[in-house]
Amino acid sequence: MxxxxxxxxxxxxxxxxxxxxxKVTGRANYxxxxxLPGMVHAKVFRSTVPxxxxxxIDTAEAASYPGVAAVVTGKxxxxxxxxxxxxxxxxxxxxLALNKVRYVGEPVAVVLADDPRIAAEAVELIDAVYExxxxxxxxxxxxxxxxxxxxxxxxxxxxPDLKHLNGRKDTNxxxxxxxxxxxxxxxxxxxxxxxxxxxxxQQTMHTPMEPIISLAEPSGDRLIIHTASQSPSFVRSEVxxxxxxxxxxxxxxxxxxxxxxxxxxxxxxxxxxxxLALLCxxxxxxxxxxxxxFYTISKHASxxxxxxxxxxxxxxxxxxxxxxxxxxxxxxxxPRVTQKSGFTATGPYDIAAADIDSYAxxxxxxxxxxxxxxGIPQLVWAYESHTDLIARELGMxxxxxxxxxxxxxxxxxxTGTVMKDAxxxxxxxxxxxxxxxxxxxxxxxxxxxxxxxxAIGFKACVSPTTSVATVTVAADGSVTLHHATVDxxxxxxxxxxxxxxxxxxxxxxxxxxxxxDTDVTxxxxxxxxxxxxxxxxxAVRKAAEHARTQLDDMAKSLGMxxxxxxxxxEVFRRTYGMQAGTVVGVGTYIPxxxxxxxxxxxxxVTPFWMIGGTGVEVEVDTETGRxxxxxxxxxxDLGTALNPRIVETQLSGAAIMQLGFTVSEEMILDGGQVTNxxxxxxxxxxxxxxxxxxxxxxxxxxxxxxxxxxxxxxESATFGVSPAVAEAIQDACGVRLTRLPMTAEAIxxxxxxxxx
Amino acid sequence: xxxxxxxxxLNGREVQAFVSPDDSVVDLLRELDHxxxxxxxxxxxxxxxxxxxxxxxxxxxxxxxxLLDGKRINTVEGLDADGQLSAVQQAFIDTGAFQCGFCTPxxxxxxxxxxxxxxxxxxxxxxxxxxxxxxxxxxYPEILSAVRNAAMKRKTAxxxxx
Ligand code: FES
Ligand code: FES
Numbered sequence: 001m002x003x004x005x006x007x008x009x010x011x012x013x014x015x016x017x018x019x020x021x022x023k024v025t026g027r028a029n030y031x032x033x034x035x036l037p038g039m040v041h042a043k044v045f046r047s048t049v050p051x052x053x054x055x056x057i058d059t060a061e062a063a064s065y066p067g068v069a070a071v072v073t074g075k076x077x078x079x080x081x082x083x084x085x086x087x088x089x090x091x092x093x094x095x096l097a098l099n100k101v102r103y104v105g106e107p108v109a110v111v112l113a114d115d116p117r118i119a120a121e122a123v124e125l126i127d128a129v130y131e132x133x134x135x136x137x138x139x140x141x142x143x144x145x146x147x148x149x150x151x152x153x154x155x156x157x158x159x160p161d162l163k164h165l166n167g168r169k170d171t172n173x174x175x176x177x178x179x180x181x182x183x184x185x186x187x188x189x190x191x192x193x194x195x196x197x198x199x200x201x202q203q204t205m206h207t208p209m210e211p212i213i214s215l216a217e218p219s220g221d222r223l224i225i226h227t228a229s230q231s232p233s234f235v236r237s238e239v240x241x242x243x244x245x246x247x248x249x250x251x252x253x254x255x256x257x258x259x260x261x262x263x264x265x266x267x268x269x270x271x272x273x274x275x276l277a278l279l280c281x282x283x284x285x286x287x288x289x290x291x292x293x294f295y296t297i298s299k300h301a302s303x304x305x306x307x308x309x310x311x312x313x314x315x316x317x318x319x320x321x322x323x324x325x326x327x328x329x330x331x332x333x334x335p336r337v338t339q340k341s342g343f344t345a346t347g348p349y350d351i352a353a354a355d356i357d358s359y360a361x362x363x364x365x366x367x368x369x370x371x372x373x374x375g376i377p378q379l380v381w382a383y384e385s386h387t388d389l390i391a392r393e394l395g396m397x398x399x400x401x402x403x404x405x406x407x408x409x410x411x412x413x414x415t416g417t418v419m420k421d422a423x424x425x426x427x428x429x430x431x432x433x434x435x436x437x438x439x440x441x442x443x444x445x446x447x448x449x450x451x452x453x454x455a456i457g458f459k460a461c462v463s464p465t466t467s468v469a470t471v472t473v474a475a476d477g478s479v480t481l482h483h484a485t486v487d488x489x490x491x492x493x494x495x496x497x498x499x500x501x502x503x504x505x506x507x508x509x510x511x512x513x514x515x516x517d518t519d520v521t522x523x524x525x526x527x528x529x530x531x532x533x534x535x536x537x538x539a540v541r542k543a544a545e546h547a548r549t550q551l552d553d554m555a556k557s558l559g560m561x562x563x564x565x566x567x568x569x570e571v572f573r574r575t576y577g578m579q580a581g582t583v584v585g586v587g588t589y590i591p592x593x594x595x596x597x598x599x600x601x602x603x604x605v606t607p608f609w610m611i612g613g614t615g616v617e618v619e620v621d622t623e624t625g626r627x628x629x630x631x632x633x634x635x636x637d638l639g640t641a642l643n644p645r646i647v648e649t650q651l652s653g654a655a656i657m658q659l660g661f662t663v664s665e666e667m668i669l670d671g672g673q674v675t676n677x678x679x680x681x682x683x684x685x686x687x688x689x690x691x692x693x694x695x696x697x698x699x700x701x702x703x704x705x706x707x708x709x710x711x712x713x714x715e716s717a718t719f720g721v722s723p724a725v726a727e728a729i730q731d732a733c734g735v736r737l738t739r740l741p742m743t744a745e746a747i748x749x750x751x752x753x754x755x756x
Numbered sequence: 757x758x759x760x761x762x763x764x765x766l767n768g769r770e771v772q773a774f775v776s777p778d779d780s781v782v783d784l785l786r787e788l789d790h791x792x793x794x795x796x797x798x799x800x801x802x803x804x805x806x807x808x809x810x811x812x813x814x815x816x817x818x819x820x821x822x823l824l825d826g827k828r829i830n831t832v833e834g835l836d837a838d839g840q841l842s843a844v845q846q847a848f849i850d851t852g853a854f855q856c857g858f859c860t861p862x863x864x865x866x867x868x869x870x871x872x873x874x875x876x877x878x879x880x881x882x883x884x885x886x887x888x889x890x891x892x893x894x895x896y897p898e899i900l901s902a903v904r905n906a907a908m909k910r911k912t913a914x915x916x917x918x
Contacts, residue, residue, distance in 0.1 A: 016849050016850075016852065017852075019857075020848075020849045021841070021849070022857075023854055023857030023860050024832075024841065024845040024848045024849060024854070024857075024860055024861075024864060025792070025832060025833065025835065025836050025841070025845065026790075026791060026792020026793075026831065026832035026833050026860075026861040027791070027792070027833070028857050030791070030794075030858065032791070032794060032858075033791040033794075035786070117778060206892075207892055208856075208858075208892055209796045209802065209804055209856070209858040209859050209890070209891070209892050209893075210794075210796065210856070210858045211796065256856070256857070257856060258794075258796075258856045258857070258858030259855075259856045259858060259892050259893060260856075261892070289798055290796060290797045290798060290799070488856055489854075489855030489856030489857065489893050490855065491855070645852050646852065649852050649855060649893075649895060649898060650855075652894065652897055653855060653893050653894040653895060656894035656896065657892070657894055678797070678799060678801075679797045679799065679801040679802060679890065680799060680801055684890060684892060685894060685896075686887055686889075686890055686896075687882075687883050687886045687887055687889070687891075687896045687899065687900070688883050688884075688887050690894070690896045690897065694897050
């Protein structure tokens with residue numbers, strides 16, 4: 001057992017992931033691998049119209065197709081789930097479409113068969129007839145459109161930070177968030193300069209390599225759901241609510257995830273497989289194809305109008321932000337994106353007065369939810385592009401302009417929350433140094449020009465949320481950790497085990513981490529928004545400390561030493577007369593938080609801030625528009641790293657993913673239909689797309705309230721990528737792009753005029 | 757559909773199986789509880805389903821299982837048959853060349869083949885060779901380190917054998 005005051009040996013060690021061997025031998029336990037005795041395979045029949053009334057669904061031919069076990073429509077679902085609407089913010093999404101469809105690709109019916117290929121063939125035999133309704137796709141049009149996606153909205157009331165939701169009747173606004181700090185209008189009236197710009201982002205998809213998958217199996221009067229989910233506790237409570245059951249009748253089991261990035265949050269397929277399993281009384285497996293993932297969840301397209309008042313010394317005195325989030329047909333967690341991200345829309349700058357208006361909008365597109373950054377990359381794209389454009393117009397160096405306005409610890413953010421443990425300036429300075437910003441820069445020659453840019457961003461953590469963990473010490477001294485943080489590749493199992501090992505003075509490799517299973521692992525809000533290291537990390541630390549205290553007390557009452565350190569086995573043996581007994585330590589963590597008031601202000605709006613930034617050097621071929629990244633530097637404040645090597649992989653992985661959203665990825669829609677729902681036409685970064693030089697820097701920092709000084713990191717390196725590339729392109733060839741993605745084609749047209 | 761019997765050698769072991777004409781190699785491997793080759797894109801675009809058939813890498817999601825008759829097939833599960841990780845597998849662990857691990861078996865098999873053909877590839881050669889494999893976690897920089905690291909490990913092992 002460890003001593004409280006010793007310097008850390010397990011925390012801060014770059015050991016490989018605990019499951020490394022299983023992963024390199026192909027034996028990691030993905031839900032994808034699971035086969036259940038007697039299971040049937042489900043295949044979804046999807047809407048072909050963007051918005052319409054369902055007039056009829058003809059399933060007769062499919063039902064009589066040889067090998068088909070059953071065909072199920074929305075009406076059949078009502079037999080087991082009378083109120084079949086789910087969602088974390090609004091109960092707006094039906095398990096299968098009822099009466100109406102709201103986007104192309106929406107699930108309308110399901111075929112069940114022993115052979116997945118039979119199910120797929122039979123789906124082709126289903127025929128649905130719709131009466132088409134006017135549709136709306138664009139977020140700006142959705143603000144005023146007569147096409148209304150939802151006639152009625154039922155707030156879920158699940159999460160305390162979304163309790164106030166009510167939505168508005170007869171509009172497409174799911175949530176509007178407003179912040180008012182100081183007197184922005186007055187500041188604009190007296191400003192030396194006023195700058196206004198608008199920026200847009202496109203709809204994109206997570207494309208985890210393990211496609212979204214769930215299985216459900218009836219078991220007596222219970223249901224077991226095996227699912228590749230980032231939120232097992234939510235799945236349990238939401239499925240229990242839908243079925244009208246107590247939570248302990250629903251067991252949710254999760255293995256390792258083959259990537260998540262926000263795609264596998266809340267309810268995706270779980271409610272559907274649960275209903276199907278109850279209807280056909282057999283285990284049901286539903287695994288989406290890569291194509292179907294694009295019809296399931298995506299990242300918000302957005303439009304951001306931003307306006308700044310600047311004084312004669314280059315200080316920003318006020319900022320106005322209007323952000324429109326294209327949430328697609330169902331709100332998913334969009335309202336939280338709108339609010340939690342919305343209030344950071346003015347950027348990591350010291351600004352006295354601000355007005356923010358942020359709107360979550362329904363449209364007839366595939367739903368949008370959380371994708372690595374929870375809306376922050378969309379905001380940083382706009383406010384940092386705006387920052388660079390202001391610096392250009394003022395004739396100031398962009399790094400210098402940022403320095404002059406940067407938000408420092410001890411100063412209030414526009415919400416009123418005083419900044420703490422937020423190393424924004426350290427991130428900027430690290431970038432400037434690693435980019436050799438003050439040194440002369442080779443601008444290329446001939447038609448190939450070179451340029452560079454840096455950008456920084458920050459994010460508040462979703463709050464208030466709860467994590468619970470237990471640490472069990474067996475009579476032989478071996479240790480087991482139960483917690484429901486889902487390891488989707490970020491290395492959470494390893495990091496949490498390191499915390500336990502540190503507290504109990506054992507080797508991390510000896511700790512057994514139990515996979516999330518709601519029958520045995522306690523509640524956790526979800527694995528999202530880079531919250532786990534901080535929230536679950538604190539809960540795990542408390543649980544380990546609780547176990548240690550109990551062991552120490554046992555040692556003391558035996559008249560042994562003050563601590564049980566190094567003698568756990570003996571403590572158990574002498575307490576119980578043999579190798580027997582168990583010590584269970586429990587830890588619960590919920591941070592303090594103050595809900596924003598009616599002006600969107602709060603003096604404690606987040607338990608911690610994540611800070612990230614990126615610098616890039618690019619080369620633009622001005623004849624073709626082709627851009628090559630030569631160098632990328634990512635810097636982040638993640639507190640004190642628990643496992644520096646895993647953290648670095650997280651930084652470069654996040655930045656490269658965002659690079660895809662910056663230069664190539666875009667879901668292209670035609671009449672509401674995604675026309676490129678395949679990795680053939682939707683281009684994610686491959687090994688040849690990464691810059692030859694990538695540097696990842698962990699700035700020297702410590703988060704006082706974090707476990708051993710740590711905080712979240714999974715998203716931080718996404719923040720700065722897009723605006724840094726936009727600035728570098730302008731620096732190289734003089735054109736400024738204000739819409740993502742910045743493809744070669746877009747740059748070419750900007751350079752040489754519009755399409756012929 | 758009528759199933760046909762086939763015989764093949766899976767990771768050094770003789771196997772007989774009955775397969776449908778439309779079973780893919782990945783389908784068949786799942787039947788045999790081999791999950792290392794896995795379907796992701798299902799279109800030959802990502803390499804998650806990579807296997808070696810008679811020593812040549814093949815995308816298992818598109819290859820028909822029937823064509824395995826009389827062939828040798830190697831999957832990631834066979835690489836540590838003697839209980840020892842291969843140099844490439846060990847290099848992946850030592851350089852941290854994966855996050856979620858879903859793409860990892862595909863990359864590992866491709867790199868085994870690359871190093872068999874070219875024991876000392878440059879980074880550019882490795883990039884070219886691996887351009888058909890996708891990793892959404894984007895562990896690409898670490899995968900390139902793993903190639904270098906594995907090349908070295910193999911050389912050292914050969915030196916020790918000689
Ligand atoms: S699953 Fe075979 S190449 Fe993607
Ligand atoms: S490690 Fe996750 S896809 Fe490659």
